[in-house]
Amino acid sequence: MSGSSTLESPIGVFDSGVGGLTVLRALRQALPDESMLYLGDTARLPYGTKSADTIIRYALQATAVLVERGAKLLVIACNTASTYALDALRDRYPHLPVIGVVEPGAATACAASRNGRIAVIATEGTARAGAYDAAIRRLRPNAVVTSAGAPLLVGLAEEGWFEGPVPEAVARRYLAPLFETGSAAENGNPPDTLVLGCTHFPLLRTAIQAVVGLDVALVDGGMAAASLAAEALAARGLAARSGMLPATRFLATDGAERFARVAQHFLSFPIDASMVELVDLQGIAAVAA
Amino acid sequence: MSGSSTLESPIGVFDSGVGGLTVLRALRQALPDESMLYLGDTARLPYGTKSADTIIRYALQATAVLVERGAKLLVIACNTASTYALDALRDRYPHLPVIGVVEPGAATACAASRNGRIAVIATEGTARAGAYDAAIRRLRPNAVVTSAGAPLLVGLAEEGWFEGPVPEAVARRYLAPLFETGSAAENGNPPDTLVLGCTHFPLLRTAIQAVVGLDVALVDGGMAAASLAAEALAARGLAARSGMLPATRFLATDGAERFARVAQHFLSFPIDASMVELVDLQGIAAVAA
Numbered sequence A, B: 001m002s003g004s005s006t007l008e009s010p011i012g013v014f015d016s017g018v019g020g021l022t023v024l025r026a027l028r029q030a031l032p033d034e035s036m037l038y039l040g041d042t043a044r045l046p047y048g049t050k051s052a053d054t055i056i057r058y059a060l061q062a063t064a065v066l067v068e069r070g071a072k073l074l075v076i077a078c079n080t081a082s083t084y085a086l087d088a089l090r091d092r093y094p095h096l097p098v099i100g101v102v103e104p105g106a107a108t109a110c111a112a113s114r115n116g117r118i119a120v121i122a123t124e125g126t127a128r129a130g131a132y133d134a135a136i137r138r139l140r141p142n143a144v145v146t147s148a149g150a151p152l153l154v155g156l157a158e159e160g161w162f163e164g165p166v167p168e169a170v171a172r173r174y175l176a177p178l179f180e181t182g183s184a185a186e187n188g189n190p191p192d193t194l195v196l197g198c199t200h201f202p203l204l205r206t207a208i209q210a211v212v213g214l215d216v217a218l219v220d221g222g223m224a225a226a227s228l229a230a231e232a233l234a235a236r237g238l239a240a241r242s243g244m245l246p247a248t249r250f251l252a253t254d255g256a257e258r259f260a261r262v263a264q265h266f267l268s269f270p271i272d273a274s275m276v277e278l279v280d281l282q283g284i285a286a287v288a289a
Helices: A019-031 A052-068 A078-092 A103-111 A124-129 A131-139 A151-159 A167-181 A202-210 A221-236 A257-265 B021-030 B052-068 B079-092 B102-112 B124-129 B133-139 B149-158 B165-179 B201-212 B221-236 B256-266
Strands: A011-015 A035-039 A073-076 A115-121 A142-151 A194-197 A217-220 A250-254 A276-278 B012-014 B034-042 B073-076 B117-123 B144-151 B192-198 B217-221 B248-252 B276-277
Touching: A011 A019, A011 A052, A011 B248, A019 A035, A019 A078, A019 A221, A019 A257, A035 A052, A052 A073, A052 A078, A073 A078, A073 A221, A078 A103, A078 A124, A078 A131, A103 A131, A103 A194, A103 A221, A103 B102, A103 B221, A115 A124, A115 A131, A115 A167, A124 A131, A124 A142, A131 A142, A131 A194, A131 B133, A142 A167, A151 A167, A151 A202, A151 A257, A151 B256, A167 B149, A194 A202, A194 A221, A202 A217, A217 B165, A217 B221, A221 B102, A221 B217, A221 B221, A250 A257, A257 A276, A276 B144, B012 B021, B021 B221, B021 B256, B034 B052, B052 B073, B052 B079, B073 B079, B073 B221, B079 B102, B079 B124, B079 B133, B102 B133, B102 B192, B102 B217, B102 B221, B117 B124, B117 B133, B117 B165, B124 B133, B124 B144, B133 B144, B133 B192, B144 B165, B149 B201, B149 B256, B165 B201, B192 B201, B192 B221, B201 B217, B217 B221, B248 B256, B256 B276
Parallel strands: A011 A035, A011 A073, A035 A250, A115 A142, A115 A194, A194 A217, A250 A276, B012 B034, B012 B073, B034 B248, B117 B144, B117 B192, B192 B217, B248 B276
Antiparallel strands: none
């Protein structure tokens, strides 16, 4: 925590773009008394195709801004940055509690699954990196994990095209191979749990649930991270006093208009471009600890 | 989940004795609409000194009773059973979501710690097994974990002697070596987070916090497990409908009188021996999957 933060200081939320707003929404639900400061690095997205070193540098720059503005706890909403930058951020900011989305999502999946067969859909980068596979197996060594990239679902979410035949058809194409008995799933038992391993996917929850059926648990890493953030704030005695008026503020590195337009799909309230402050991360020295 | 469970079925909570009632209390707070069925294996405690095979057999027997009575989700409140029996229970009951207390406690500690220096107090068995050390390092490889057994704190909790000079003096004796700069802690930085790695210890929270100071985060594995249980029920669509009247029931394997007397220290409401049903686990076949 920076020296200037107090109980009323905001939770910092960092993402490569707008997808992390589903995590912000989950945080606002779990922690209605907390102020939030969201930073979307819209100028440099997507992170999924970049090298680990680059992602760490970007994450250090974004965190420098959030810490400078008093963030008392950091949530890395971006799956890719959670995978690569968590340790570097903790080393660089030894006074800041840092929470990613991958480990909490994996923990909820391990807790929610009955048969230990867990499917994961993610961006291609996250799927290829096998981040959820590794995190799940650390917690539940016997788990059978199958994962796939589902990039078109990101586009559908940003367009606000959440329900109906098109999103269901797209979701079915990605999901069918993961749930086919006798192929990826062993012993004829399909997965009973599906991790939504990209921050955009919770917006398509209804379509996805329709495709996989009601018996499959859908795990939203953002909700899991919000729950863990609440635990961490309580344990540290950092929770805001209730009754204080919390504020949510938005920072982006490019395209305030588009950010505001797309953000409305992700949040339960409208925002306009004047509410989005542009910041420049390029010039910030990203010095690891 | 057994074939006979419904949304209104109880959460099963299993412990070696009464300590798990702090986990029950956390579950009731996190999930006020859920019924609970608590089983304390009071005839065979403590588990901490028994072999892994024995603990697995006991856990399978206890779970058989809870599943027979319709438990829709199982929380292993006992740290020792969480450490040794989690995989065996999941293998034996592929339809039952199972949550222990060690992994959620470790996750909250990793999220709450700023400097990555985490202290753990537990029963001697849990401390010796290094369960929290391993779980924390799986989630945060750079963490520096120091742990100690603190058996007298269990006795103080069962006597209801929670606050004041005596519990503080006892706590100080156990905690001082973990927080001494320059010994267990490296680089002169003492731990900023303390895991209460025994279900009894949350009752002594005030005394423990007084000893370590307000800057140290106290992590209660029961609260973390309750939070994860809430996530898992939500993900699985297994949460009870709100407005239904939830019930909490108690099973024990011996000493209903003592169970009821000690339980009052752990719960926010009084119970008497007539509310505790005695069950016999000895004759139940404990067949692993």
